Amino acid sequence: MIQLRSLTKRYGSFTAVNGVDLDVPRGELFGFLGPNGAGKTTTLRMIAGILQPSSGSVSIAGIDLTSDPVAAKQRLGFIPDRPFIYEKLTGTEFLRFVAGLYGQSGAEVERRGRELLALFDLEEWRDELVESYSHGMRQKLIISSAFVHKPEVVVVDEPMVGLDPKAARTLKDLFREYTRRGNTIMMSTHTLEVAQSMCDRIGIIQRGVIRTCGTMDDLRASAEAGVSGLEEIFLRLTGEGLSRELVEVLDA
Amino acid sequence: MLDALRALLLPKLFTARARMRSKERGRGARTAVLAAIGGIFWMFAFGVLHRLLAYFRGVPEIGPLLAGKLLGLILVAFFSILLLSNIITALSSYFLARDLDLLASAPVDWLALYSAKLLETCVNSSWMVVLMAVPMLTAYGTVYDGGGAFVGLAILTFLPFLIIPAALGSATTLVLVNTFPARRTRDILSIIAVIAAAGVVVLFRLVRPEKLVRPEGFRSLVDFIAVLRTPTSPLLPSEWVGRSVMGWLTGSLDLLPLYLLWSTAAAAVVIGALLHRWLYARGFTKAQESSQQWAREGGLGRMVRLLLSPLGTVRRELILKEVRVFFRDTTQWSQLILLAVLVVVYVFNIKFLPLTGEGITFFIVNLVPFLNLALAGFVLASVAARFIFPGVSLEGRTWWLLRASPLPIRELLWSKFWVGMVPLLVLALAIVGVTNSLLQVSTFMFVVSVFTITLMTFALAGLAVGFGTMYPRFETENAAQIPTSFGGLLYMMSAVGVIGAVIVLEARPVYSYLSAISFRGGESPPTAELVVGFGLAAAVCLTATFWPIRIAVRRLEALER
Numbered sequence: 012m013i014q015l016r017s018l019t020k021r022y023g024s025f026t027a028v029n030g031v032d033l034d035v036p037r038g039e040l041f042g043f044l045g046p047n048g049a050g051k052t053t054t055l056r057m058i059a060g061i062l063q064p065s066s067g068s069v070s071i072a073g074i075d076l077t078s079d080p081v082a083a084k085q086r087l088g089f090i091p092d093r094p095f096i097y098e099k100l101t102g103t104e105f106l107r108f109v110a111g112l113y114g115q116s117g118a119e120v121e122r123r124g125r126e127l128l129a130l131f132d133l134e135e136w137r138d139e140l141v142e143s144y145s146h147g148m149r150q151k152l153i154i155s156s157a158f159v160h161k162p163e164v165v166v167v168d169e170p171m172v173g174l175d176p177k178a179a180r181t182l183k184d185l186f187r188e189y190t191r192r193g194n195t196i197m198m199s200t201h202t203l204e205v206a207q208s209m210c211d212r213i214g215i216i217q218r219g220v221i222r223t224c225g226t227m228d229d230l231r232a233s234a235e236a237g238v239s240g241l242e243e244i245f246l247r248l249t250g251e252g253l254s255r256e257l258v259e260v261l262d263a
Numbered sequence: 264m265l266d267a268l269r270a271l272l273l274p275k276l277f278t279a280r281a282r283m284r285s286k287e288r289g290r291g292a293r294t295a296v297l298a299a300i301g302g303i304f305w306m307f308a309f310g311v312l313h314r315l316l317a318y319f320r321g322v323p324e325i326g327p328l329l330a331g332k333l334l335g336l337i338l339v340a341f342f343s344i345l346l347l348s349n350i351i352t353a354l355s356s357y358f359l360a361r362d363l364d365l366l367a368s369a370p371v372d373w374l375a376l377y378s379a380k381l382l383e384t385c386v387n388s389s390w391m392v393v394l395m396a397v398p399m400l401t402a403y404g405t406v407y408d409g410g411g412a413f414v415g416l417a418i419l420t421f422l423p424f425l426i427i428p429a430a431l432g433s434a435t436t437l438v439l440v441n442t443f444p445a446r447r448t449r450d451i452l453s454i455i456a457v458i459a460a461a462g463v464v465v466l467f468r469l470v471r472p473e474k475l476v477r478p479e480g481f482r483s484l485v486d487f488i489a490v491l492r493t494p495t496s497p498l499l500p501s502e503w504v505g506r507s508v509m510g511w512l513t514g515s516l517d518l519l520p521l522y523l524l525w526s527t528a529a530a531a532v533v534i535g536a537l538l539h540r541w542l543y544a545r546g547f548t549k550a551q552e553s554s555q556q557w558a559r560e561g562g563l564g565r566m567v568r569l570l571l572s573p574l575g576t577v578r579r580e581l582i583l584k585e586v587r588v589f590f591r592d593t594t595q596w597s598q599l600i601l602l603a604v605l606v607v608v609y610v611f612n613i614k615f616l617p618l619t620g621e622g623i624t625f626f627i628v629n630l631v632p633f634l635n636l637a638l639a640g641f642v643l644a645s646v647a648a649r650f651i652f653p654g655v656s657l658e659g660r661t662w663w664l665l666r667a668s669p670l671p672i673r674e675l676l677w678s679k680f681w682v683g684m685v686p687l688l689v690l691a692l693a694i695v696g697v698t699n700s701l702l703q704v705s706t707f708m709f710v711v712s713v714f715t716i717t718l719m720t721f722a723l724a725g726l727a728v729g730f731g732t733m734y735p736r737f738e739t740e741n742a743a744q745i746p747t748s749f750g751g752l753l754y755m756m757s758a759v760g761v762i763g764a765v766i767v768l769e770a771r772p773v774y775s776y777l778s779a780i781s782f783r784g785g786e787s788p789p790t791a792e793l794v795v796g797f798g799l800a801a802a803v804c805l806t807a808t809f810w811p812i813r814i815a816v817r818r819l820e821a822l823e824r
Contacts, residue, residue, distance in 0.1 A: 059667040062823045081669040089667035095660035099591040100584065101558050111580025112668035138559045140591070156664075 018067035042210030088157035094149035113160035127155035267375035312402035338501035349432025385429035407512035423528035430531035450593035644758035651683035651727035653745035659737025684724035722807035729811020730754035772796035
């Protein structure tokens with residue numbers, strides 16, 4: 012469903028994403044990990060059609076994003092890491108607006124919107140302006156908006172930031188059920204337990220290049236012997252062992 | 264305390280320095296154009312004042328009195344602007360700025376915070392007044408031979424003149440925030456500011472100051488001098504600045520006004536600081552409260568939705584969103600009050616035009632509707648700059664949503680165009696209709712006016728959408744600041760260019776037509792000339808409508824945020 016070929020993004024002389032090749036098939040929940048500044052958000056924003064690749068291609072459900080962006084985006088939902096939305100719209104109006112951008116309206120959209128708001132405990136707030144929502148409530152509203160038009164592919168950047176435990180649990184259940192129904196989700200996260208417990212496959216990106224990609228077993232095999240958890244694998248592969256420096260910093 | 268103050272001010276200085284050093288594309292050209300325009304404004308203001316003051320200086324006895332009166336009036340206007348501007352700026356710097364969470368959680372001394380924010384408020388509110396004061400004081404200094412020391416005196420008097428409204432404005436805001444929630448206070452302030460500005464404009468116009476220059480308005484010279492000698496407002500700092508400056512320039516420097524300025528500034532800062540210590544923590548907590556606002560679609564909303572249905576789902580939802588966001592934002596719709604007032608003043612001016620009597624020729628009578636078209640076009644361009652130009656910039660924070668959706672950019676920009684153009688056209692037709700009725704123009708001129716203003720409105724809206732997209736200000740949250748950017752300036756320049764071109768293209772054929780009809784009764788009207796003139800004007804307007812939007816679509820498609 013998501014296909015990346017030699018995807019590259021350069022900002023002047025800096026290469027943020029360097030020749031990434033990736034296939035995420037239908038019905039898969041794919042975890043995208045990496046240290047800060049590794050190129051995760053840039054990759055996801057290219058898949059969502061917000062940034063244009065310097066070279067390479069993105070296709071969604073077999074449709075090339077560059078040659079037919081409207082048809083490709085029609086099948087896509089995007090959840091960004093920062094919940095910026097129209098402050099002067101209510102929750103209901105925002106969902107109606109997003110559905111409208113995808114050409115959908117009517118009783119079916121209204122019903123789906125109400126159900127999504129209820130799922131994330133926002134029903135009571137649905138007629139209140141977004142400006143009075145907390146950070147977590149805005150995040151929940153954005154998550155709802157990504158599902159309101161029933162996309163086949165959802166691209167998610169850091170979904171758990173700002174969510175309360177109940178909402179985080181709801182989101183995990185929603186993602187599992189959504190992929191079980193044959194849809195595809197690609198998600199970046201720093202919460203390694205979430206990635207380990209939820210994702211079918213995991214890719215680790217560092218300095219714009221995919222270091223490793225596969226199931227947990229594949230990742231264990233590619234790391235050195237004796238590691239089992241994703242955190243250890245991640246730190247081993249990305250060389251982020253900081254314990255010695257940490258002691259030095261705290262002693263300084 | 265000083266170390267803490269330095270630590271609080273350094274980030275602002277570094278930000279300003281980074282902004283100056285940034286190697287953004289086109290920055291050099293932008294700075295050059297702005298500097299050139301600033302220079303022209305300074306020269307113009309200096310030139311006009313210099314001429315006027317030189318004339319005053321030649322008048323014995325009342326010359327210095329007139330110069331002092333003029334200075335007093337300008338300074339009262341400055342003081343009002345400073346006070347209002349400081350009240351509004353203080354709300355942002357003390358209660359809504361993004362660095363406040365960090366500062367509130369840091370062990371920062373209250374006096375250091377008060378002083379740093381007071382300085383920030385003062386600088387942000389006063390720089391424009393200072394820029395306007397420089398040519399004014401230079402003119403006074405040169406005409407009255409103030410000498411090099413006059414610069415020192417000007418600085419010595421102006422510093423407390425800037426500090427007093429900053430301290431008073433900050434204290435007023437502090438009290439207001441303790442009374443209302445900050446976000447509600449912002450709404451209230453924006454409405455008060457607009458109504459105050461509107462009130463000043465209306466009062467100034469209704470007084471008809473042009474009558475004051477008539478000598479028959481005063482019974483005798485003694486009366487006139489008595490009026491000039493009376494201080495305009497003895498208790499205001501503006502009066503003290505005026506007295507210091509004129510005292511120095513006329514060789515009779517009185518130190519009392521200077522003493523009053525500095526002691527009042529010191530007292531205002533001390534009282535402001537005490538109030539800050541007493542009320543700030545409570546006010547800051549209150550400022551975190553958001554105003555709860557509910558909105559549910561009623562009968563009117565459903566009707567509008569139904570009416571817009573033929574446009575399709577995407578366009579309908581875009582238009583509904585634009586309208587909702589506009590009318591729910593007080594800072595946006597409150598400016599409509601100012602707009603209404605400006606239109607009323609404009610119509611009022613047309614009504615009092617002396618178009619009958621001696622010396623009023625056929626040419627002048629027909630020139631006026633044309634000038635009216637140009638002026639109405641300028642009013643519309645200003646309205647479009649304020650309401651249509653910022654449209655794309657205001658999408659900055661939600662750009663991810665529009666970009667990730669299958670919405671074609673063309674659709675977005677044309678929605679912005681129509682949402683802005685239709686109300687603008689209604690306003691345009693109302694202005695032209697009413698003013699033409701007041702001017703009692705012929706049917707031919709009425710048709711010409713309606714045709715021209717309709718075309719111009721399309722062009723002005725197209726240019727506003729186009730330039731607003733080509734020069735976006737995504738980081739500015741205040742829509743009113745967006746048109747003051749370099750892009751806004753370019754927009755106004757091109758709008759004036761289009762209005763001028765249309766008027767020039769239509770003037771000649773219309774004049775030929777009216778001459779043929781009025782003076783040479785039997786002659787057939789110059790049809791070919793009319794067709795060519797109006798055809799070219801229409802072509803200019805349509806190009807100005809479509810071309811900028813086409814470029815804007817390409818720019819926006821390539822935009823990465």
